[in-house]
Amino acid sequence: MATEAGLVEHRRDKVGYVHKIILKKKYRRRTKRPAAPLVLMPLQRLFLSCRDVFQGPGTVPAPTDVQRLCHILDGMMPEDVGLSRDLQFFKQSAVKGIPRVTTTTIYKCDNFSLCIFFLPATAVIPLHNHPGMTVFSKLLVGTMHIKAYDWVDPANSDDSVSPSQLRLARLKANNVFKAPCNTSVLYPTSGGNIHEFTAITPCAVLDVLGPPYSQEDGRDCSYYKDTPYNAFSNGETEVAEEEGERYGWLEEIEMPKDSEMDGIEYLGPQVIETSS
Numbered sequence: 001m002a003t004e005a006g007l008v009e010h011r012r013d014k015v016g017y018v019h020k021i022i023l024k025k026k027y028r029r030r031t032k033r034p035a036a037p038l039v040l041m042p043l044q045r046l047f048l049s050c051r052d053v054f055q056g057p058g059t060v061p062a063p064t065d066v067q068r069l070c071h072i073l074d075g076m077m078p079e080d081v082g083l084s085r086d087l088q089f090f091k092q093s094a095v096k097g098i099p100r101v102t103t104t105t106i107y108k109c110d111n112f113s114l115c116i117f118f119l120p121a122t123a124v125i126p127l128h129n130h131p132g133m134t135v136f137s138k139l140l141v142g143t144m145h146i147k148a149y150d151w152v153d154p155a156n157s158d159d160s161v162s163p164s165q166l167r168l169a170r171l172k173a174n175n176v177f178k179a180p181c182n183t184s185v186l187y188p189t190s191g192g193n194i195h196e197f198t199a200i201t202p203c204a205v206l207d208v209l210g211p212p213y214s215q216e217d218g219r220d221c222s223y224y225k226d227t228p229y230n231a232f233s234n235g236e237t238e239v240a241e242e243e244g245e246r247y248g249w250l251e252e253i254e255m256p257k258d259s260e261m262d263g264i265e266y267l268g269p270q271v272i273e274t275s276s
């Protein structure tokens, strides 16, 4: 794992340089030109749109709002959050010992959060759920395998199922994604709410979570182990494996010990909390 300072690029020098040029021009000009239209940086556009779109716990963004966020995220590059593909972290083909995932939070409020996950090659974020959440995942760097399930019976809430009990889930995704690629979206009961990330090469993923996890509000993260459907099919639950549809049994497990993440400070471009 790269050091904290090396992982996220700092841009203070560049900002200082731009400032110098602006001052020089200001003294030369005598006539007043109309102000250039303000062009927002992608991260700031994402932040302002998230503030509009996410209405808090118990709500799901409308399809047009989902499209709006996807459109911004689809166009985002590593540089938009202060990253470069040239960072040593992204060039390491292997790490010693069990690879640890690192995370950093760009912004968090009650309605949404913006986070980045850094996975060294072969690192895994095991199967986990997003209760009551809509989540946008944009792979910024690397190649990653994503497996995702939805509950066949989402009405059967987690509270009514003992941890050791197997629940039937429908496989929604089992694909390899390579950056640059489009954004994946999951919803409270569809789109692959329970997913697993496996890094094939070192990866960086930008996640938008609305609302964020909150233990107090009953949105804690649960972990699962999956077993192929056929291994436990006993005839009690009849599922026809239609073309293109696959199923699995999920069992809730304790968070795997080697899945703990390291948190680092976010040092990329900041979002600006304007009042409008």
Ligand SMILES: [Fe+2]
Pocket (backbone or CB within 6 Å): 128, 130, 195
């Ligand atoms: Fe996730």
